Amino acid sequence: MTLDLALTTGDLPPDHWRFEAACAGTDDRPFFPTRGSSTKKARLFCWGDGEDRPECPVRLSCLNHAIENRENAGIWGGMSVRERRAEAKRRGENFPQRELPNVDEELKSLIENDIRIAESLLIRGAVPRMPSK
Numbered sequence: 078m079t080l081d082l083a084l085t086t087g088d089l090p091p092d093h094w095r096f097e098a099a100c101a102g103t104d105d106r107p108f109f110p111t112r113g114s115s116t117k118k119a120r121l122f123c124w125g126d127g128e129d130r131p132e133c134p135v136r137l138s139c140l141n142h143a144i145e146n147r148e149n150a151g152i153w154g155g156m157s158v159r160e161r162r163a164e165a166k167r168r169g170e171n172f173p174q175r176e177l178p179n180v181d182e183e184l185k186s187l188i189e190n191d192i193r194i195a196e197s198l199l200i201r202g203a204v205p206r207m208p209s210k
């Protein structure tokens with residue numbers, strides 16, 4: 078899977094910032110990490126390493142785009158959604174919390190399903206129990 082940020086550019090003018098993205102054509106997973114996973118790889122694309130690897134030439138455009146469009150997921154402009162929200166606040170802009178009307182229910186359902194699977198495995202003896210003292 079590659080990052081569409083710079084590749085889904087069909088309707089964009091040829092001088093659009095996305096064509097200059099350092100992340101163009103790269104794996105998008107580091108930019109949309111699962112909870113608890115590292116954002117270091119994505120941030121390296123965005124910020125550079127302070128030595129050989131330069132900052133993404135369109136980092137500010139990318140960040141501005143994400144703030145203006147209230148992008149509520151992923152690393153944009155080198156920042157997480159929390160950092161973008163703080164940046165928007167610093168700029169005096171409104172960046173409302175995302176409303177997640179169905180996520181709680183979805184999450185609850187996933188957790189319940191995981192519990193059912195774990196219980197089923199325990200019942201079948203597939204998961205070793207903790208040794209009793």
Ligand code: SF4
Pocket residue numbers: 082098099100101108119122123124133134135136137139140152153154155
């Ligand atoms: S700032 Fe980061 S996410 Fe944005 S275009 Fe550059 S490398 Fe991609």
